[in-house]
Amino acid sequence: MARYDHIADVLRQRICGGELAVGALIPSADQIAREFGVGRDTALKAVKILRNEGLLVIGRDCNIRVERRAVPAVEAPGNVVEAGPASVVRARMPTPRERDELGLPDGVPVLVVRTGDVEEVHPAAGTAVRWPRSGD
Template sequence: MARYHEVADALRERIAAGEMPPGDAVPSADRLAHEYDTGRDTTLKALKLLRREGLLVLGRDNIVRVGDAPRAAATADTVVDVPPHGVVRARMPTPWERDELGLADGVPVLVVRIGEDEEVHPATGTVMRWPAG
């Protein structure tokens, strides 16, 4: 396993355990590199990975903070029934959709298209259900 994955896993565990709650500032890359005995580039790569996952967000103050932890699919907020002729695709949200849906950076949306109509749902907290066939 690449070293940056190990650092990312360790930070994920700290976030999941509540040691780093949502909104908390993340220690600097230099401090984390010292703490995990890695190079700064390795630590930056781990932070970038966690930002893509939506666990970390860049605040308006340019400080990296812990984002809202994504919920597991088992605790879905929304279940979308997709009809047999429906099409689902994933994409990154527009800035307006990110604000409207309250999404963290790096969280994609699922677009359900039925004929000419489209529904946009956050990829976290949404389960797509197709009819048994």
């Protein structure tokens, strides 16, 4: 994995996990470069990835802030994922590799369904998750 992809993944997790809230300023490219021990250009590539995903935006003050892009609503799911009683589902932005593999446009999140040691990644738009009803 390229260093800028790793940095983008870490920043994406901070954003999706709420550590960097919507509207918050992100660290400067120089600060990111120091934190990860990389050059400024590598840090800028990571920021560009997140801007392309719609997670970051350049404000009028030229600072880069966390942004949340709306995902178009889908009337009916095209994919229904069956989850077990012990399944855990979380939403996050896809990695560049996942976006390519799933053919997703920028800004569309994925659902990660984890059951035991098995993890499945599905596009969030058009996917529904079904859990067994209590008592089933």
